[in-house]
Amino acid sequence: MKIRAAVLEEFGRPLEVQEIDLAEPKAGEVLVRLVACGVCHTDLYTASGADPSGYSPTVLGHEGAGVVEKIGEGVASLAPGDHVVTLFSPQCRECAHCLDSRTNLCLAIREQQNQGYLPDGTTRLSRDGEPVRHFMGTSTFAEYTVMPEIALAKIAPEAPLDHACVFACGLSTGIGAALNTAKVEPGSTCVVFGAGLVGLGAVAGCRLSGAWRIICVDPAEQRLELARGQGAHDTIGGGPDVVEQILEMTGGFGADYTFEATGRVDVMRQAVESARMGWGLATVCGVAGKGETLEVVPRFLITGRRVAGSSFGGVKGRDQVPQFVDRYLAGDIDVDPLISHTLSLDEVNRGFDLMHAQDGIRSVISFDS
Ligand SMILES: NC(=O)c1ccc[n+]([C@@H]2O[C@H](COP(=O)([O-])OP(=O)(O)OC[C@H]3O[C@@H](n4cnc5c(N)ncnc54)[C@H](O)[C@@H]3O)[C@@H](O)[C@H]2O)c1
Ligand SMILES: [Zn+2]
Ligand SMILES: [Zn+2]
Numbered sequence: 001m002k003i004r005a006a007v008l009e010e011f012g013r014p015l016e017v018q019e020i021d022l023a024e025p026k027a028g029e030v031l032v033r034l035v036a037c038g039v040c041h042t043d044l045y046t047a048s049g050a051d052p053s054g055y056s057p058t059v060l061g062h063e064g065a066g067v068v069e070k071i072g073e074g075v076a077s078l079a080p081g082d083h084v085v086t087l088f089s090p091q092c093r094e095c096a097h098c099l100d101s102r103t104n105l106c107l108a109i110r111e112q113q114n115q116g117y118l119p120d121g122t123t124r125l126s127r128d129g130e131p132v133r134h135f136m137g138t139s140t141f142a143e144y145t146v147m148p149e150i151a152l153a154k155i156a157p158e159a160p161l162d163h164a165c166v167f168a169c170g171l172s173t174g175i176g177a178a179l180n181t182a183k184v185e186p187g188s189t190c191v192v193f194g195a196g197l198v199g200l201g202a203v204a205g206c207r208l209s210g211a212w213r214i215i216c217v218d219p220a221e222q223r224l225e226l227a228r229g230q231g232a233h234d235t236i237g238g239g240p241d242v243v244e245q246i247l248e249m250t251g252g253f254g255a256d257y258t259f260e261a262t263g264r265v266d267v268m269r270q271a272v273e274s275a276r277m278g279w280g281l282a283t284v285c286g287v288a289g290k291g292e293t294l295e296v297v298p299r300f301l302i303t304g305r306r307v308a309g310s311s312f313g314g315v316k317g318r319d320q321v322p323q324f325v326d327r328y329l330a331g332d333i334d335v336d337p338l339i340s341h342t343l344s345l346d347e348v349n350r351g352f353d354l355m356h357a358q359d360g361i362r363s364v365i366s367f368d369s
Pocket of ligand 1 (some may be wrong): 032041042066169173194195196197198199217218219220223238239258261262263264267284285287288310311312313333
């Protein structure tokens with residue numbers, strides 16, 4: 001079939017919205033009609049050419065929500081009409097990692113996905129007979145996409161898809177960092193560095209875990225306002241003195257749990273140093289630049305602080321994304337303030353401009369508009 005999609009032709013150039021071909025889903029694959037898709041830093045990072053593993057031509061986009069149109073042979077967990085959120089982090093439910101509660105890093109299709117292919121090593125996207133690669137196994141800046149069954153989370157049909165799409169990446173990452181990686185205990189003190197979608201999700205996750213006190217750190221005042229809306233009790237502007245400030249605010253000890261959601265290695269270090277001696281846990285969510293390293297003075301570790309990393313918040317997507325969406329429907333997670341702009345597919349590059357200008361938290365492409 002012919003579809004309209006935003007194609008990355010050349011790094012550092014705007015995406016080009018154009019008509020391309022999408023083949024039928026093969027065995028284990030599903031055709032999804034996209035209804036909404038968030039525009040994320042990872043899309044911009046790849047488009048800019050900064051990601052050394054990037055490739056082109058490819059259809060970007062990974063924060064999709066839509067409706068199943070057709071299923072390939074052997075697909076048993078989904079049927080046409082089901083509402084789904086796309087998962088760049090799949091869950092096969094069979095590999096050693098899927099069977100272990102300690103990680104969400106499914107091993108099933110990593111290699112092919114990283115190279116832009118579906119699990120059988122080919123693409124369903126093409127143009128004039130030439131293959132166009134899939135991005136993050138999702139390619140959701142498009143009217144339709146074909147994806148593996150194991151990379152789709154079936155969600156409640158009553159959830160508005162233009163809100164559900166933010167659970168495809170940043171929001172679930174933050175919530176999951178608190179719930180899965182840190183396993184925040186009720187009554188704890190938490191500090192979240194960064195109030196983008198990931199940090200705001202972490203604030204929400206700490207609140208859902210029953211944290212007693214949540215401090216959010218971000219230089220942008222309008223983002224701290226959003227953090228208060230998600231449940232932060234105290235907000236501070238950050239900077240070189242922030243560790244001292246946090247120690248002062250916590251009786252000299254630091255916090256039980258800290259979360260880094262900025263991608264800055266200096267802030268990761270602050271997250272380690274403002275975790276409490278004895279048991280403080282610093283959870284790193286941000287993606288640092290190529291070649292950057294995290295400096296930690298070992299004394300902080302010997303005196304009982306721990307550091308953990310979190311990919312997609314440790315979320316096993318097919319199981320847990322539907323649960324998060326249910327909590328949103330139940331009123332436990334406030335998604336409205338996180339969606340700042342609604343764009344058409346043709347305006348996808350404007351979504352990148354808005355992100356550059358730090359205008360709003362998420363721009364969402366609506367395929368009905
Ligand atoms: N681990 C994962 O699976 C995963 C998933 C999605 C995103 N990420 C990464 O998480 C990070 C955050 O993503 P986002 O979408 O929320 O980004 P974002 O850019 O919207 O938010 C980052 C925030 O950090 C703030 N900040 C900048 N300097 C700061 C400082 N010194 N102290 C405190 N805050 C500071 C910025 O003002 C901004 O609000 C990025 O590095 C992103 O690549 C990771
Ligand atoms: Zn993303
Ligand atoms: Zn798996």
